[in-house]
Amino acid sequence: MIEKAVEEIKSAGVEISTNMEDRIAYCKDYNPLHLPKLLKKEFPALPHAAAFPKTTEEVSKVLQVANAYGVPVYVFGGGSGVIDAATPYEGGIAVSTLGLDFVEIDEENMLVRAGAGVVGGRLEKILNHRGFTLRHSPQSLYCSTVGGWVATAASGQFSTGYGNIENLLISLTAVLPDGEVVVERATPRRAGPDLKRIFVGSEGLLGVVTEAVMKIFPLPEEFLTLSVEYEGIGDAVRDAKALMQLKPALMRIFDDEESLRYFDSESFTLIAVFEGKGASARLEEAKKVVSGEVVDGRAEKWLEKRFDVSDISRIVPLGFIFDTIEVACFWRDAEKVYTEVLKAIRGVEGTVTASAHASHFYESGLCFYFTFAGLPADIESYYEEVWRKAVETSLRNGGNLTHHHGVGRLRKRWLSAEIGGYYPLLRDLKSILDRRNILNRGVML
Amino acid sequence: MINPKVISRILANTDLKTKMRLAKVVPKLGKADEVTRCMLCPNMCLHVCPVFDAERRLTVSPSVKARLAYLGETDDAIYHCLPCDACKNACPMDISVNDNLRAFRGGELALKAIEKFEKSIKVQTEEREGRILYFPGCRTFESDLFDTTVEVLEKLGVDFALTNVDCCGMPYYELGLIDKFKEKIAKLRQAASRYEGVISNCPHCVHVMRENGIKAAHILAVLKPVKIGGDVSYHDPCILARKLDVVKEPRKLLAEMGFEVHEPVFSGKDTHCCGYGGVYRYVAPDMAEKVAERRRKHFDYEIVTACPSCKMALKGKDIIELMADVL
Numbered sequence: 022m023i024e025k026a027v028e029e030i031k032s033a034g035v036e037i038s039t040n041m042e043d044r045i046a047y048c049k050d051y052n053p054l055h056l057p058k059l060l061k062k063e064f065p066a067l068p069h070a071a072a073f074p075k076t077t078e079e080v081s082k083v084l085q086v087a088n089a090y091g092v093p094v095y096v097f098g099g100g101s102g103v104i105d106a107a108t109p110y111e112g113g114i115a116v117s118t119l120g121l122d123f124v125e126i127d128e129e130n131m132l133v134r135a136g137a138g139v140v141g142g143r144l145e146k147i148l149n150h151r152g153f154t155l156r157h158s159p160q161s162l163y164c165s166t167v168g169g170w171v172a173t174a175a176s177g178q179f180s181t182g183y184g185n186i187e188n189l190l191i192s193l194t195a196v197l198p199d200g201e202v203v204v205e206r207a208t209p210r211r212a213g214p215d216l217k218r219i220f221v222g223s224e225g226l227l228g229v230v231t232e233a234v235m236k237i238f239p240l241p242e243e244f245l246t247l248s249v250e251y252e253g254i255g256d257a258v259r260d261a262k263a264l265m266q267l268k269p270a271l272m273r274i275f276d277d278e279e280s281l282r283y284f285d286s287e288s289f290t291l292i293a294v295f296e297g298k299g300a301s302a303r304l305e306e307a308k309k310v311v312s313g314e315v316v317d318g319r320a321e322k323w324l325e326k327r328f329d330v331s332d333i334s335r336i337v338p339l340g341f342i343f344d345t346i347e348v349a350c351f352w353r354d355a356e357k358v359y360t361e362v363l364k365a366i367r368g369v370e371g372t373v374t375a376s377a378h379a380s381h382f383y384e385s386g387l388c389f390y391f392t393f394a395g396l397p398a399d400i401e402s403y404y405e406e407v408w409r410k411a412v413e414t415s416l417r418n419g420g421n422l423t424h425h426h427g428v429g430r431l432r433k434r435w436l437s438a439e440i441g442g443y444y445p446l447l448r449d450l451k452s453i454l455d456r457r458n459i460l461n462r463g464v465m466l
Numbered sequence: 467m468i469n470p471k472v473i474s475r476i477l478a479n480t481d482l483k484t485k486m487r488l489a490k491v492v493p494k495l496g497k498a499d500e501v502t503r504c505m506l507c508p509n510m511c512l513h514v515c516p517v518f519d520a521e522r523r524l525t526v527s528p529s530v531k532a533r534l535a536y537l538g539e540t541d542d543a544i545y546h547c548l549p550c551d552a553c554k555n556a557c558p559m560d561i562s563v564n565d566n567l568r569a570f571r572g573g574e575l576a577l578k579a580i581e582k583f584e585k586s587i588k589v590q591t592e593e594r595e596g597r598i599l600y601f602p603g604c605r606t607f608e609s610d611l612f613d614t615t616v617e618v619l620e621k622l623g624v625d626f627a628l629t630n631v632d633c634c635g636m637p638y639y640e641l642g643l644i645d646k647f648k649e650k651i652a653k654l655r656q657a658a659s660r661y662e663g664v665i666s667n668c669p670h671c672v673h674v675m676r677e678n679g680i681k682a683a684h685i686l687a688v689l690k691p692v693k694i695g696g697d698v699s700y701h702d703p704c705i706l707a708r709k710l711d712v713v714k715e716p717r718k719l720l721a722e723m724g725f726e727v728h729e730p731v732f733s734g735k736d737t738h739c740c741g742y743g744g745v746y747r748y749v750a751p752d753m754a755e756k757v758a759e760r761r762r763k764h765f766d767y768e769i770v771t772a773c774p775s776c777k778m779a780l781k782g783k784d785i786i787e788l789m790a791d792v793l
């Protein structure tokens with residue numbers, strides 16, 4: 022079957038490879054459990070082929086053929102997803118969106134139309150050169166794609182001021198699992214239910230996003246920072262809530278352990294960025310509002326290091342396993358979620374470090390981002406236990422399942438607890454759109 | 467390296483068995499080799515890699531090339547690399563993917579590529595005496611810059627020599643054909659030893675010479691401004707900007723020549739390879755052209771550069787040619 026499908030895709034003029042090197046390139050996403058396997062020279066999975074369509078029509082062709090033969094298809098952008106989603110456990114075809122890589126800037130309407138495979142860092146650089154910014158800046162900006170952002174409902178470091186990817190989206194083009202192309206007219210607002218939203222956070226389950234039109238912003242002339250220190254998480258969170266009135270573009274709270282790592286200080290640290298028109302007045306007001314002590318330079322220190330994840334490369338070869346768990350909660354539950362989830366992670370034998378920062382803020386609440394590293398006797402059972410305890414503690418204390426990394430295979434057992442009555446609706450949608458269940462089989466549901 | 471306060475927190479919070487495991491592994495911290503560390507990275511320099519940008523497959527992305535080398539899959543993708551070091555420039559661990567992959571090359575593809583290279587070079591050798599050696603490098607001939615350069619050097623009164631050594635050995639080096647490279651560089655070293663130093667149009671040659679103990683400078687070092695004027699976009703050759711640290715000099719020279727110098731996206735140390743660097747042209751010629759085509763789109767004015775390969779790839783002008791027009 023797969024051989025026939027590959028032949029047919031090839032003869033339709035779509036680039037597809039069964040070369041071992043291409044297959045290895047698409048053997049995993051960036052879920053941390055894959056890394057110890059690679060170190061042992063084992064493949065987490067292996068697709069039979071990797072396809073590289075260059076247009077929406079070519080994506081459609083791949084899906085039509087895969088459907089005809091019932092071949093599983095796994096969608097790949099940059100492969101930076103961390104939730105074990107696109108990993109091709111059943112072989113099949115890994116479809117790369119990287120060939121969809123055009124960028125068209127519409128300065129008049131402050132929009133950019135980009136192919137799903139455009140890599141974030143490059144897009145931002147091109148926009149900056151023209152005096153614009155997308156202000157969508159996930160830590161994976163340099164290695165993730167536009168389509169990946171939509172599919173995972175990604176959130177960037179400036180989301181507090183500019184919103185998450187769903188707030189930046191104007192319109193989408195996608196290919197449904199049977200090959201049908203759906204396009205909508207781009208307008209500032211639309212009639213009827215906003216159905217493109219079914220692709221936001223659907224992790225390749227319901228279709229392949231092939232292009233997106235997104236908002237862009239002028240590069241702000243003013244960029245001002247604030248750093249404040251506190252004795253505990255409670256005061257920092259209360260100040261963050263008050264600061265939301267002053268519209269910071271970026272805000273973070275680092276706990277004592279992370280403050281120590283970034284700033285060599287054992288207090289809790291809040292940093293904020295105010296930018297654009299009126300930024301200096303808002304900063305001055307912010308300094309009056311906060312109850313903690315204003316300190317120098319911490320925001321700058323973090324900004325400089327914000328894309329540095331090299332610790333992963335240093336500790337994994339020693340036998341460590343690490344990961345991050347991000348959950349959203351209302352203000353009311355913030356202290357409880359922070360304290361209890363950390364306690365749960367620290368309580369698992371093998372944990373070496375566990376810490377957290379709050380990374381994204383809303384009028385109604387915030388996201389806590391927990392980071393842990395363990396050196397356990399058995400990596401897989403340790404990892405499983407940390408995840409189980411952390412997620413269950415979060416759900417019990419008012420936190421949710423995920424803020425922006427998504428569900429994948431890692432968190433799917435808790436999805437129905439999170440979305441309740443929408444879970445059967447999602448299942449129905451999947452079975453209507455993808456009758457042969459070819460697309461990202463095993464992800465989320 | 468690790469903050470002592472972090473260590474005491476770890477000790478306070480960690481169970482005994484884990485502490486014992488920690489004691490065993492801590493001495494190994496930071497000792498993993500660069501290929502391993504790069505393979506474990508989520509590709510944090512993907513956005514700047516010109517080969518990935520042209521080929522559009524993760525297979526030739528920086529971290530995946532390291533993965534393939536680590537796994538012993540060394541037939542093809544590990545050769546798809548320009549020695550541009552855009553990765554190193556962006557890497558928090560200062561890792562050059564290309565430097566690391568060289569040790570894994572030298573296979574069948576290397577032999578095919580070097581054959582293509584050898585067939586393609588046409589160098590004209592001339593002899594002449596002088597204080598410093600002018601070593602054009604093969605690409606100066608390929609890009610028709612040799613006669614122009616000789617003319618400009620003469621008009622500027624530079625006392626230069628020419629010798630009949632034709633190759634710095636860079637292609638052999640990049641393809642992992644190290645014995646042959648050593649032969650080539652030894653010959654050049656021998657020739658260069660008779661002069662005060664060497665100048666070359668080619669940043670590659672200058673870099674290889676410097677790395678191998680030959681006193682060498684890019685030809686920009688001996689040029690003097692002549693008044694022209696106009697608007698140009700300057701393309702930083704990646705080796706010149708990143709490996710030879712020559713970023714301000716060409717801009718200063720162009721400004722003194724009366725030019726308004728415009729910056730493209732990706733400039734200075736953050737420049738973007740033109741596609742003709744190293745031996746990628748002999749490994750994947752279509753893709754090298756694609757890198758060039760994409761890079762050309764970054765400019766708003768006539769492209770001016772200071773490297774024979776970049777000049778060819780970008781269909782631009784070398785600063786030497788601008789001078790020759792008016793001298």
Ligand SMILES: Cc1cc2nc3c(=O)[nH]c(=O)nc-3n(C[C@H](O)[C@H](O)[C@H](O)COP(=O)(O)OP(=O)(O)OC[C@H]3O[C@@H](n4cnc5c(N)ncnc54)[C@H](O)[C@@H]3O)c2cc1C
Pocket residue numbers: 050051095096097098099100101102103106107118137158159160161164165166167168169170171172173174175176177178224225226228229230231330425426461464508
């Ligand atoms: C170091 C690091 C830092 C990170 N920081 C952040 C962060 O700050 N914020 C954040 O939100 N995330 C972050 N992530 C997670 C990850 O980068 C995001 O989820 C990102 O959006 C994934 O994009 P990608 O192109 O790499 O997608 P992939 O990993 O290739 O795919 C992710 C999922 O989306 C699907 N998919 C990909 N492209 C498409 C498409 N075009 N159509 C349909 N489905 C598709 C895949 O099948 C898969 O299920 C981080 C990851 C790493 C490794």
Ligand code: SF4
Pocket residue numbers: 503504505507508509510511512528529532553554556557558559560561562563
């Ligand atoms: S060169 Fe550095 S940034 Fe690039 S993939 Fe390797 S480790 Fe990551």
Ligand code: SF4
Pocket residue numbers: 514515516517518527528546547548549550551552553554562563564
């Ligand atoms: S040296 Fe250049 S081409 Fe090679 S991996 Fe690094 S950035 Fe890519």
